[in-house]
Amino acid sequence: MRLVRYNHPLSRFYTPSPAFQTPWSGLENEISRLFDSVVGDFNTASVTNRFPVDLYEDQENYFVRAELPGVDRADINVEVVEDFLNITASRKTKDGDQEQSYSLSRSVNVADNVQADKVSAQYENGVLTVTLPKKEEAKPRKIAVSVN
Amino acid sequence: MPLFNSLISNFNRTPASRQSEQSSSPSRRPVYDVKETDDAWGVTVHLPGVTKENLSITDEDGTLKIRGERSWKQPAGWTNLYRESSELPFQLELDHDNAIDAEKAVAELNDGVLRLSLPKAESRKPRKIAIA
DSSP states (O other): OOOOOOOOTTGGGSOOOHHHHHHHHHHHHHHHHHHHHHHTTTTHHHHSSOOOEEEEEOSSEEEEEEEOTTOOGGGEEEEEETTEEEEEEEEEEEETTEEEEEEEEEEEEOOSOBOGGGOEEEEETTEEEEEEEBOGGGSOOOOOOOOO | OHHHHHHHHHHTOOOOOOOOTTOSSOOBOOOEEEEEOSSEEEEEEEOTTOOGGGEEEEEETTEEEEEEOOOOOOOTTOEEEEOOSOOSOEEEEEEOOSOBOGGGOEEEEETTEEEEEEEBOGGGSOOOOOOO
């Protein structure tokens, strides 16, 4: 989706300065994003290599849920690189003798207070759930104080 | 000011999601594809998060209806930070001309993918006519 700027017939008589253009660029981006959000869900999974991702948290963990139907567990690759959780997967479909493979990938920005070495993932009914435990200092702490 | 505030809430409204035709409750049309061989139709439907128990396939009046409810519910204590998926059930309606043999249909749900094999009715299969 791309918007084409309307050219006023008299536009050649003045040179638009960058300061004149900027107020609209934000609006244009917003409009094209809106169009993408409506038009974009036509066959999202089959046309693009993106897949829907949700992010949740509770007191101890962050959770990333990704809709990845029809992917073999062995073909899902989850890795944490600095603040990003990268999910890559390939979906193999057999059509008679021919085997086709689509690669899917998504990168999610997660908070930096994640214990990267304790991240776990499970795949069920075509949905991948990644659990990212928070670091100790990030958890809300509750200290009981005894009153004499 | 109250008028202005009511306008602002309209700005935040998300665009209405498309609904599949003739459905009473809101639903989402899943990604699917249909293939044809000499003796059957093969339908592949992507239904992430749908279990066997929450899936219904009915064939009535020339319409094959596939409806899958999402079985996962957000557990208590989980806060949603960012969301792209939808909670709406999946629904797909495919019209056909009764040329399928629904009795012999085979369905298989695996890792969120439904594979449906709908054999063509005997009368519609290609037939060689012997010349007397």
